[in-house]
Amino acid sequence: MIELKTPREIEEMKPAGRFVGGILKELQETTKVGTNLLEIDEFVHKKIVDRKGAESCYVDYAPDFGTGPFAHYICTSVNDAVLHGVPYDYSLKDGDLVSLDLAISVDGWVADSAVSFVVGKDPDPEDLRIIKCTEEALAAAIDVAKPGNRLGDISNTIGDVAREYGYPINLEFGGHGVGHIMHGDPHVPNDGRAHHGYKLREGLVIAIEPWFLKTTDEIFQDPKDGWTLRASDGSRGAHSEHTIAITENGPIVFTDRTNL
Template structure:
């Protein structure tokens, strides 16, 4: 069921969004060559435990698309992994492409956001182009989140950006409603037809999250952890996400990182 938030409820969601955004901003600045993924996970744990009213949305989360409960505080996807990456004992290398996806509840309201970046100095220009495409697609999708538009307008804008830059789009996983739970209705695919689908209304809060792979749109679930989604051909992936509220005055980003 799609739930619309009141203006006061959207205000109540902002602390969670700001908290998630601030952690991702700090992690991007802190993550270097040699940083261990488990240290990233532990840093998020400490930040959550230090914030009154904050709870992880990931620990013990067990949806039908994963194998067993997720046991960590953040998703860390590296190189050919693009979604749901499980932190493990791995030290990042120069040139690794890292995607960090974080969802936290504060006082019962959820913020959900993701960023991708390259670690170190040896960045492949193609990785940077892929990351920028997800960011451009996110901007385009948010721009279409206007009252009176349709859900398909957001999806079409995302897909158009991907195709214009030579990437294909997988629609198995995409954006979603956000509120008291991390994953709610409606689904927000990363491709679609403009003018189709649910009519956008003030009070709708959604996560918009373009993710693309360099040379394929096919993924598989890593059998070693039952969660991490990797590209079928080993090519790299990138992921950008914001939680936004649709208001009378247009979209408002709740997971700001500035």
């Protein structure tokens, strides 16, 4: 069921967005060659423990698309891994493409966001290009997230940006409703038909999350951890995500990192 938030509830969701956005901003600034994925996980764990009212949305999360409960505080996807990456004992190397996906509940309200970046001094231009594509698709989708438009307008906008860049589009995983739980209705696919689907209304809160792989739309679940989703052909991917609220004055980006 799709739930609409009241203006008061939207205000109550803002602290979670700032918290998640702030953590991702700090991680992007401090993650470098040599950083271990388990260090990133522990950093987030400590942030949650130190914040009154904060709870991980990932620890013990056990949906049907994973194998058993997730046991970490953040998703760390590297290179050909694009979603649900399980942190493990791996120190980042020069040129690694890293995607960090984080969802935390603060005082009962969830915020969910993701960022991708390359560590090291000599990033591959093709890595930077696919990251830019996800960022542009996210920004364009947010721009059309207005009352009266349709869910298909958001999805179609994301798909159009991907097509302009020449990247294939996977529809298995996408955005979703956000509120007291991390994954709710509606599903927000990364491609669709403009002017079709659910009519956007004030109070709708969703996570929009474009993610693409360079040369395939096919993924597989890593059998080693039962969670990490990787490109079927080994190509690299990127992922950008924000939690937003649709209001009469335009979208509110809860997880915006630019002014933190």
